[in-house]
Amino acid sequence: MTTTLRVVVDQMVTPLPNGISRYAEELTRALTQTAPKGCIVEGIVSALPPEKIAAIEERLPGLAELHRTTLPRRELAAAWQLGIVPTLGTGMIHSPSLLAPLRRHDRAFDATQMVVTIHDTLPWTHPKSLTPTHVAWQKAMVKRARKHADAIVVPTHAVAEQLAEFVDFGDRVRVIPGAVASSLTLPVDAEWRASKLDLPDEYLLTVGSLDPRRGITSLISGLGQPGAPDLPVLVLGPDTWGELSLAVVADEAGLPEGRVRALGYLSDADLAVVLARASVFVYPSLQEGFGLPLIEAFSFGTPVVHSDDPALMEVAGGAGVAVERGKKGYAERLADAVASVLGDTERTQRLRIAGQDRARSFSWRDSAERVWNLHADL
Incomplete structure (x- = not known):
């Protein structure tokens, strides 16, 4: 029997590259390379154009499959914020951000796991560093994560401690840091x-x-x-x-x-x-x-x-x-x-x-x- 881990990789193709897009790509690539025997990794993306789908598949050759949802990123983010998850809402799902199909589920009954990543507490501590729309969306998704996520990944113990001041996730928080991108090496020229x-x-x-x-x-x-x-x-x-x-x-x-x-x-x-x-x-x-x-x-x-x-x-x-x-x-x-x-x-x-x-x-x-x-x- 094959066990499948689905990773939300939509952040890889944001308009401007950022820390989360790099994190999503590097982590997913490493997940495919370290998959235990009998496990495979699949990807989930919004309704991206064919050329962006091809770019993701080229950068993540280890993916067993890349699932394309029916909604573009903006609409998908809004739908998942409202809990509208018509497909891809079951099984093991890992998101390198808060963009995730969070919904009510029973791990013991349907083997569904939902894990999301919270990279910082800026929506609470420095909201002016973000757009008002992004602050509202992040806070809404954190509320959904508090209700439905089985675990919350944060990059440092510092974020774990800061997050606890605003949201009570109990013992569900796990610290998993990032690393330097595999492509960041000195070129010959x-x-x-x-x-x-x-x-x-x-x-x-x-x-x-x-x-x-x-x-x-x-x-x-x-x-x-x-x-x-x-x-x-x-x-x-x-x-x-x-x-x-x-x-x-x-x-x-x-x-x-x-x-x-x-x-x-x-x-x-x-x-x-x-x-x-x-x-x-x-x-x-x-x-x-x-x-x-x-x-x-x-x-x-x-x-x-x-x-x-x-x-x-x-x-x-x-x-x-x-x-x-x-x-x-x-x-x-x-x-x-x-x-x-x-x-x-x-x-x-x-x-x-x-x-x-x-x-x-x-x-x-x-x-x-x-x-x-x-x-x-x-």
């Missing part, structure tokens, strides 16, 4: 890519938008203080957020024109080059669920400075330099931490080694095996 991207010989690297939660404004402001490091700052992310722009923030901080530059969204090959060549990777975010960029920077031996957000502290495991968030002086503390790394060659080398060791603590194979064990326990 690294020199050409560095030239194409116009990378300076030395630079600071950060990631995110100018959303206040991401802390990038604090970083730029700190670098404008007297005596702060004067390296260029490259930002993995957009140039604007609402009416704010990096140029305006940099100008207000007293930085010269062109010193802060947005790189936008890069391919994995370009991202690997940028991460590997950075003098210091700075992650000043005030709240995260996991902080994958930390692990990515660690994997290339790049020294990391990060905030003392609980999830980032947990993921970094002491391999980076933590900076106290909030309170007066966060900008100055960030600049001081960066300067302390740049000005100490021995410390930089220790951070490179510690980071690479820490990155090896996370693997998609391990995460997938934990998912299989979770479903076996259920």
